[in-house]
Amino acid sequence: MLNERLANHSRSQIQQWIKEQCVSIDHKVIKANYKVSSGDKIIIEIPEPEELDLVPENLDLEIVYEDDDVAVVNKPQGMVVHPSAGHPNGTLVNGLLYQVKNLSTINDVVRPGIVHRIDKDTSGLLMVAKNDHAHESLAQQLKDKTSLRKYVALVHGEIPHEKGRIEAPIGRSKVNRKMQAVIEGGKPAVTHFEVLKRFEGFTLIELQLETGRTHQIRVHMQYIGYPVAGDPLYGPKKTLKGNGQFLHAKLLGFEHPTTDASMVFEAPLPEIFEKTLTTLQEKD
CATH class of the missing domain: 3.30.2350.10 (Pseudouridine synthase)
Incomplete structure (x- = not known):
């Protein structure tokens, strides 16, 4: 019953409440290493949100x-x-x-x-x-799924095929609560990708989302063995230097909510992304 009540709160959040002395057993404040016994009355005073x-x-x-x-x-x-x-x-x-x-x-x-x-x-x-x-x-x-969202990503590895479709359910990782993962019972997630250019050890791809799960592209590309370069959470430690993952939402399209006109917008790659591609090209 307690687990059901706390289902919407992360483990780190509960640990923080323990540090803030918001959790007690039989009206006595406890520490995180306390071993719960049968019959213990656990009281959690959830603080007002900041x-x-x-x-x-x-x-x-x-x-x-x-x-x-x-x-x-x-x-x-x-x-x-x-x-x-x-x-x-x-x-x-x-x-x-x-x-x-x-x-x-x-x-x-x-x-x-x-x-x-x-x-x-x-x-x-x-x-x-x-x-x-x-x-x-x-x-x-x-x-x-009528809006258009296309991304460009630089990933580790040289993808051998020209196109791909990844359909794999995504949910919170059972190993690291800060991460998402492909898990049984996760929410449906579909990502399409197409190879734009191959470099030595890397591939530049364009991706289109059918769904919008948290970290979807990053999780799906890691899942098939081609993690996004520069990704501190889902990528390898030895990666390209940058300001985080080399992932850019380049194209956005939707129907105008009042005029019904089709609206499509495109944004160029950030400077650091372009410079990295130039460097990789020069190495080939």
Whole structure:
């Protein structure tokens, strides 16, 4: 019963509550190494969530497109999408509040306008909703798999075939709670890829998502034996130097929520990505 009640909380979160003396047995505060006995009455006083003060910040975001309903942003590598306890400021949302002003209110207060996310060290395009009608439309397109999302990645190894389809369920790793993994009973996940260029020891590929699971591309490419270069979580320790994984959301397409017009946007690779490809080309 206790496990069911705590299913939505991570092990690290519970360990933090123990450190903060929020967990007691028979009204006595315990340490993490306490061995539970039959009949123990475990009391967990879950602290109130930390309130984050959303402050508009001039982060000089690259707004690729904007109208009364939507905005398209080219997120730089290294930027978190929305505030959290570990990242209270300097996020994409902080920058949007300064530059875009009006944002949808459907998500919770720390994620205004955010319809979908990409990882902190993944660069590229994101669509942003400026009102709730637009948010509902864009979110439904993601759910219906009618929006277009294409990525470019540099992966370890030389993929021998030209195209591939990865269909493997993804869920939280049972070994490391910070990671996702291909697991039995995970959520359905499908990734398509096509080889763009091969280098000695590496392959440049284009990927298209059918689903949008957490870390999907990174997990799927590791699963088939070609992890994304520079990935500190799913890649090998000996990898290319950069600012994280060489993964870029280059193409974004959707139907405009008001005009129904087809909208397609493309963002060039970051400078460090281009320089790395040039270096690999020169070695061949």
